[in-house]
Amino acid sequence: MAATKIIILIGTMTGTAQLCAQEMELALGDDETQVEALLMDNLDVSVFDRDGAFLICTSTYGQGDVPDNARALYEDLQRKRPDLSKVRYGVFGLGDRTYAETFNYGGKRFDDILTELGARRVGERYKHDASSGVLPEETAVEWCQEWVSKLQEGNRAPA
Numbered sequence: 307m308a309a310t311k312i313i314i315l316i317g318t319m320t321g322t323a324q325l326c327a328q329e330m331e332l333a334l335g336d337d338e339t340q341v342e343a344l345l346m347d348n349l350d351v352s353v354f355d356r357d358g359a360f361l362i363c364t365s366t367y368g369q370g371d372v373p374d375n376a377r378a379l380y381e382d383l384q385r386k387r388p389d390l391s392k393v394r395y396g397v398f399g400l401g402d403r404t405y406a407e408t409f410n411y412g413g414k415r416f417d418d419i420l421t422e423l424g425a426r427r428v429g430e431r432y433k434h435d436a437s438s439g440v441l442p443e444e445t446a447v448e449w450c451q452e453w454v455s456k457l458q459e460g461n462r463a464p465a
């Protein structure tokens with residue numbers, strides 16, 4: 307069977323999402339799964355032309371905004387509105403429930419725009435809560451292993 311390719315796109319302000327992505331990359335990479343983790347800085351919509359499934363790993367800032375390094379990619383999606391019907395993705399979001407009105411909106415914003423553009427989400431959007439005391443990098447490893455299983459089930463299922 308061909309290797310599963312996964313591209314993790316990282317939106318972060320203070321590095322927590324990047325740490326989660328690094329742990330996911332280590333946990334998933336093997337003979338059957340190729341993983342590439344990219345900071346969103348300087349990316350545009352053409353990143354979605356790549357072959358593979360996308361894992362959006364992003365925190366939330368400001369008033370429910372995507373982090374600064376994710377803004378250019380997010381705005382490019384809004385402006386160009388490409389057809390992403392061939393894209394499959396998952397969302398590992400980071401936030402803090404103290405921000406009750408905008409909890410995990412960074413991940414939600416990407417989820418909403420990708421769905422609008424025709425991409426298909428695999429699994430539920432994960433919402434990490436920094437005020438919970440649960441370490442995000444540990445949850446990330448468990449969550450991404452389940453996510454990849456769902457992705458591979460989808461690959462085997464008839465279209």
Ligand SMILES: Cc1cc2nc3c(=O)[nH]c(=O)nc-3n(C[C@H](O)[C@H](O)[C@H](O)COP(=O)(O)O)c2cc1C
Binds near residue numbers: 322323364
């Ligand atoms: C100034 C500031 C604003 C934030 N705004 C939100 C918010 O609106 N919603 C939310 O869920 N989390 C919010 N957070 C929490 C961060 O998203 C959370 O701490 C996350 O783990 C940071 O990840 P990062 O280091 O990858 O940027 C905010 C944090 C800071 C410091």
